[in-house]
Amino acid sequence: MTAELSPIDRAKYAAAVRAVEFVKDGMKVGLGTGSTAAWMVRRLGEMVRETGLDITGVATSERTAELARAQGIRVVPLDEAGWLDITIDGADEFDGELNLIKGGGGALLREKIVATASDRMVVIADAAKEVARLGAFPLPVEVIPFGWTATRTLIEELLGSLDVLGRTISLRMNGEAPFVTDQGNWILDLHLGRIGNARQTSLVLNQVPGVVENGLFIDVCDVVVIGRGDGRVEVRDINTGDVERARVEFAEAGNAFADLGD
Ligand code: 5RP
Numbered sequence: 538m539t540a541e542l543s544p545i546d547r548a549k550y551a552a553a554v555r556a557v558e559f560v561k562d563g564m565k566v567g568l569g570t571g572s573t574a575a576w577m578v579r580r581l582g583e584m585v586r587e588t589g590l591d592i593t594g595v596a597t598s599e600r601t602a603e604l605a606r607a608q609g610i611r612v613v614p615l616d617e618a619g620w621l622d623i624t625i626d627g628a629d630e631f632d633g634e635l636n637l638i639k640g641g642g643g644a645l646l647r648e649k650i651v652a653t654a655s656d657r658m659v660v661i662a663d664a665a666k667e668v669a670r671l672g673a674f675p676l677p678v679e680v681i682p683f684g685w686t687a688t689r690t691l692i693e694e695l696l697g698s699l700d701v702l703g704r705t706i707s708l709r710m711n712g713e714a715p716f717v718t719d720q721g722n723w724i725l726d727l728h729l730g731r732i733g734n735a736r737q738t739s740l741v742l743n744q745v746p747g748v749v750e751n752g753l754f755i756d757v758c759d760v761v762v763i764g765r766g767d768g769r770v771e772v773r774d775i776n777t778g779d780v781e782r783a784r785v786e787f788a789e790a791g792n793a794f795a796d797l798g799d
Contacts, residue, residue: 544766546572548663549627551785552764553577555772556625556661557584559760562591565618567651568605569626570598570644573661577625582608593618597626597651598644599719621655628660628761629674629752631667635660635761635775636735640677640752643709643718649750652757659760667763672701672732677709677752678725678742679718688747689725695741700733722749 542550553576560566560581568578578601584590586609594612596602605612615621626648630638637660639645652658680688689706696704709716709724716724732738732753739753763771764785772781 545663547766547787548764549573550576551768551770552661552762553580554785555770555783556659556762557581559623559659560592564622565593565595567621567624567655568594568596568601569624570601570648571627571642573627574601575604577661578605578608582610585609595621595651597648615651615654623657623659624652624655625659625661626652628662628666630671631660631662631761632671635758636671637754637758638671638674638676638752639754643716643724645677645752646679646718646720646750649754657759658757659762660758661762664763664765670731671735672729675726675728678727679722679749680725680747681749682723684747685723688745691745695745699738699741702730703728
């Protein structure tokens with residue numbers, strides 16, 4: 538079955554398989570959103586069903602909650618779980634300091650709340666997500682629909698004072714209508730090209746009335762697990778500086794590929 542997967546999916550799967558090794562019995566686990574995170578949720582589900590792993594999940598989106606429940610994982614709201622042991626999530630870009638751009642899947646707000654309510658955030662990504670400097674991926678900014686054009690104008694003005702290459706802003710669409718987040722908000726994608734100072738950009742964006750949150754995750758991620766299509770994985774811990782290299786055997790994929798309905 539794995540032979541039918543694209544190299545990028547194999548890379549995502551490899552990262553997910555290594556990352557779930559951080560999850561232990563009794564843990565409260567933040568479950569990310571996106572195609573890489575979906576591999577992780579399927580793998581955790583497999584462990585719950587087959588080895589009796591006892592975990593409580595907190596989902597970062599409605600679609601992840603649905604997938605996790607379908608996999609047999611107990612899912613509760615963040616307020617019921619309280620503080621989490623670990624969150625495992627994907628990313629659109631990560632840099633050498635493990636700062637991230639997230640929100641390609643539109644779940645950045647819940648993702649940031651869940652990740653920052655965790656002892657540890659582990660990012661899972663294929664190697665193509667690593668960048669020297671953030672910004673090639675359009676930066677998602679969640680805004681409330683009321684007065685969104687005024688919010689966009691304020692952001693445009695603000696970008697003039699920031700160290701960024703591009704200043705184009707687009708409203709994310711879902712067909713003919715704006716894309717609506719799980720919180721009922723909209724997303725502006727900022728085509729910045731290159732973000733000179735990600736920390737400053739994040740702080741300044743969140744000062745604009747109408748902005749709920751932006752997709753820059755600064756000092757949130759602790760560990761990145763980078764997967765490659767041939768099964769190689771690299772685990773980098775930003776706190777200890779440790780780097781571990783291993784290989785995931787796709788033959789061990791088990792049932793993870795058997796239920797790819799989504
Ligand atoms: C969703 C996200 C995702 O983690 C990010 O878009 C990566 O997605 P994928 O794993 O599908 O490449 O931030 O809001």
